[in-house]
Amino acid sequence: MRRHTLYIAIMLWLAILAGLKFGVRPPMPASVLMIYMTLSTIAIILFAAADEARFQAFLAPLRAVFEGRAPKAVQLLVLAGIPLLAGWGAWLRTAPSWDAPFEPRVVHPEPPSTFNFHGKRIDTASLKNPLRAAHEKDPAQLEKLTAEGKTIYYQNCFFCHGDALAGDGHFANAFSPIPANFRDVGTISMLQESFVFWRVSTGGPGLPRAATPWLSAMPVWQNFLTEDEIWKAILYIYAGSGSTPRTWDEETKHEKH
Numbered sequence: 001m002r003r004h005t006l007y008i009a010i011m012l013w014l015a016i017l018a019g020l021k022f023g024v025r026p027p028m029p030a031s032v033l034m035i036y037m038t039l040s041t042i043a044i045i046l047f048a049a050a051d052e053a054r055f056q057a058f059l060a061p062l063r064a065v066f067e068g069r070a071p072k073a074v075q076l077l078v079l080a081g082i083p084l085l086a087g088w089g090a091w092l093r094t095a096p097s098w099d100a101p102f103e104p105r106v107v108h109p110e111p112p113s114t115f116n117f118h119g120k121r122i123d124t125a126s127l128k129n130p131l132r133a134a135h136e137k138d139p140a141q142l143e144k145l146t147a148e149g150k151t152i153y154y155q156n157c158f159f160c161h162g163d164a165l166a167g168d169g170h171f172a173n174a175f176s177p178i179p180a181n182f183r184d185v186g187t188i189s190m191l192q193e194s195f196v197f198w199r200v201s202t203g204g205p206g207l208p209r210a211a212t213p214w215l216s217a218m219p220v221w222q223n224f225l226t227e228d229e230i231w232k233a234i235l236y237i238y239a240g241s242g243s244t245p246r247t248w249d250e251e252t253k254h255e256k257h
């Protein structure tokens with residue numbers, strides 16, 4: 001038993017490492033694991049050193065290696081293997097990686113309280129889709145405007161936002177972030193139309209500071225479309241993706257249920 005003190009210590013150390021790494025859920029941060037393993041190492045060495053005979057047995061295999069009494073293969077393994085392992089570890093830590101650096105992005109930043117549209121100041125909070133408001137009681141007219149919006153969509157938006165409004169147009173993969181998928185519940189269906197109007201009108205360049213990095217390829221549509229055209233396109237992206245804009249009325253209704 002004594003002869004194996006060092007091996008038992010190593011096995012114990014590995015068992016603690018495996019237990020902490022795979023047995024603890026959720027996984028602990030690497031820095032915490034490091035603290036536990038340092039303490040375990042100290043505890044094991046202290047235990048081995050507490051008894052003179054035990055400590056000699058613990059050191060014996062190491063002595064054999066360093067004094068050249070151990071088999072050649074073992075010597076090679078320890079003297080070359082350990083430095084190589086340490087070197088490999090250091091390489092893994094410092095090697096440059098090809099992955100793009102992680103940049104968190106706020107997808108739906110707080111809109112500004114006002115923004116410029118064709119030279120006028122627009123108040124975001126009170127903004128409503130005028131087409132929807134004017135034709136609320138006239139579904140046929142709304143349908144006609146939506147159909148016009150569809151044409152606008154296919155002339156301007158579909159290259160990026162896709163045939164089925166799923167954010168997978170021809171150019172979609174050329175961009176990072178990729179174009180919004182209007183069928184996803186996390187996009188327009190959780191937004192008010194005023195927010196959508198602001199985003200469409202001012203595009204990627206209109207994103208506020210919170211949405212850095214400003215890598216969005218979304219164009220500034222007020223440079224190319226009229227106010228009416230943008231509202232029609234918005235009618236269509238909701239109708240075409242089978243979603244409805246978020247409204248505060250609806251929310252109070254939900255709350256009552």
Ligand code: HEC
Pocket residue numbers: 107108152153156157158159160161171175177178179180186187188196199200203204216217218219221233234237
């Ligand atoms: C050149 C490609 C491109 C074109 C063309 C384009 N978009 Fe975008 N759009 C994007 C990208 C990329 C994003 C995602 C990044 C962002 O939010 O700005 C986006 C985001 C959006 C969003 C925000 C959705 C959300 O959940 O915040 C809306 C709304 C939108 N686009 C509407 C339109 C409309 C309407 C048109 C046509 C008038 C259009 N887009 C044309 C690239 C494009």
